[in-house]
Amino acid sequence: MRTILLASCLTGLLVVFCRPGFAADCTDGNQMQLSQCAAQAASSADRTMNTLYQQLLKKIDPDSQQRLRAAQRAWIAYRDRECLFRTGGGPDQGGSIWPMINAQCLQTLTDSRNHDLAAQLKCQSWDLSCPAN
Numbered sequence: 001m002r003t004i005l006l007a008s009c010l011t012g013l014l015v016v017f018c019r020p021g022f023a024a025d026c027t028d029g030n031q032m033q034l035s036q037c038a039a040q041a042a043s044s045a046d047r048t049m050n051t052l053y054q055q056l057l058k059k060i061d062p063d064s065q066q067r068l069r070a071a072q073r074a075w076i077a078y079r080d081r082e083c084l085f086r087t088g089g090g091p092d093q094g095g096s097i098w099p100m101i102n103a104q105c106l107q108t109l110t111d112s113r114n115h116d117l118a119a120q121l122k123c124q125s126w127d128l129s130c131p132a133n
Contacts, residue, residue: 031096038103045110052117059121079109 026037053072057065083105084090091098123130 031100035097035100035103038100038107042103042107042110045107045114049110049114049117052114052121056117056120075113079106079113082109 026034029037053068057068060068083102086105087098087102088094091102094101120130
């Protein structure tokens with residue numbers, strides 16, 4: 001009986017907090033709302049990164065595409081591990097604030113990567129330091 005009740009409660013929470021119209025209060029919410037806002041911002045930065053990455057892949061030759069794919073995979077692994085380091089190793093060590101500070105870290109590093117990818121997309125044909133030429 002407890003299992004059914006718990007499952008019903010969790011399902012209800014998912015329906016409330018995961019529906020498209022739900023918007024967390026990003027300025028003055030509780031910890032769960034602040035964590036959700038940070039996760040949304042990190043997700044937005046990640047979507048931007050994926051768009052820039054795909055645009056850059058289309059612009060470069062096949063050999064450069066392979067190098068970019070390898071670099072991107074390595075960068076994502078670095079970002080995830082760097083944020084684990086910066087935030088104290090994971091949710092078991094960081095308490096209820098950990099999801100928020102981890103998402104903020106992911107967003108910060110991803111924004112930096114977005115800047116780098118965007119710069120590669122804007123390279124001029126005469127700039128030999130850009131692999132996108």
